[in-house]
Amino acid sequence: MKYKSVVGFEHDMSEHLGVLMLNLGTPEAPTPTAVRRYLAEFLKDPRVVEIPRPVWWLILHGVILRVRPSRSAKAYQAVWTDKGSPLLDVARRQAAGLQGLLSERFGDNVHVELGMRYGKPSVAEALGRLKSSNVRRLLVLPLYPQYSGTTTASTFDAVTNEMTTWRWLPELRFINHYHDEPGYIDALCDSIRAAAAEKGEPERLLFSFHGIPKRYFMAGDPYHCHCHKTARLVAERLGLDDDRWMVSFQSRVGRDEWLQPYTDETLKLWGGDGVESVHVIAPGFSADCLETLEEIDVENRGYFIDAGGKEYHYIPCLNDDPAHLEMLAGLIERHCRGWPEVERLAHAQAA
C-alpha cells in the first residue's frame, strides 16, 4: 500500500520483518588472486588482528599476502565443489530453508537475506535488498553460536557501518550468541549419537573450536567460556565420563599463543598414547567450510593416523539439517517477540 504524505513523498506502507543471516565469507574462486582479495579484506579488520595498523600493514602486505594466498588456494581447491565454496553453498541452503520455515509460521511479511562479513554476497548488498523490501524491523543473526569480538562484534560493525548512510533506520535487534540454546545442544547430541550408531562408539570425542589469540581472551573476550560451556552441556546430556571427551582449538595463524590445547597437538598426542578411535566435532562452525572439511577431516586425520591412531571420524556441521533450521527458527521467533509480524500470528494461533 502506498501512502502519499502532505509534502508529496510516497512511502510504501506494507512493512516487512527482515532477518539478516550472516557468516564469515569465503573467496569467490579457489585461486591465489581471489584468495588474496578475500584475505586482504578479512585480515585488515581490526577486530580480527589487534596489532597497531602501521606495523600490521607492513606485515600484511610485506609477508602474509605474498605467501598465504597460494597456500590457502591449494587447500580451497581440495574442498571446492561444482557449487563453489562449501561455506557459501551451505549458507544459501540454510537461508532458503529458514525462509520456508518462517514463511510457514509468519506468512509473507518475513524476508530472509544472506550476507557475508567478507566477500560476497556482501553485508551492503544484503541490507540493500532488505531496504528495498521495505523492512522496518530487522533481526540480525550472525551464525556464530559462541560470541567473539573477532566474529560477532565484527559482524555488528559491518551492519551498523553500512547503516550510517541510511536516512530511515529500521528497528534493530541483534542475536549475540546461542552457545547454550537447548535446541542447539540437542541437535549436536543427535549428530554425535548418529555418528556413534553408524561408526561405533569412539574411545574419545574431541570438540574442536576455531581458536583466537590468547591475549584477546585475557582482555575479556568471552569466547573461550562459551566454547567450554557448549561442550560441557553436550557431554552432560550424553552422559559422557570426563576422561572420554575434551575441548581443543584449531586454525591458529601466526606466532602468538592462541587458546590451548591445540587440536593438532592433541590428536598427535592421543595417536601416540594408544588411543585407537576418535570422533571429532566442530560445534563452533554452523556450516562446513575449509576449516572443517580440509583442516579437520583431512589434515588432522593425517596427524592422528600417522601418530598411531586407527579410526578417525569427523562429524559434519549441523549445516541445513532440519533440526538445526528448526532451532534457528525458534531462536528468531523468540528474538522477534513484540514485533507485529510475529505477534499477529501468535494471537491468531492462540485464538
Ligand SMILES: C=CC1=C(C)c2cc3[nH]c(cc4nc(cc5[nH]c(cc1n2)c(C)c5CCC(=O)O)C(CCC(=O)O)=C4C)c(C)c3C=C
Ligand atoms: C588471523 C586471525 C583469525 C582469527 C582471530 C579468526 C577467528 C575466527 N575465524 C572463525 C571462522 C572461520 N575462519 C575461517 C577461515 C580463516 N580464518 C583465518 C584467520 C582468523 N580467524 C584465516 C586467515 C582464514 C582463511 C583460510 C586460511 O587462509 O587459513 C573460516 C572458513 C572460511 C571458508 O572460506 O571456508 C571460518 C568459518 C571463527 C569462528 C573465529 C573466532 C571465533
Ligand SMILES: [Fe+2]
Ligand atoms: Fe578464522
Ligand SMILES: [Fe+2]
Ligand atoms: Fe585453517
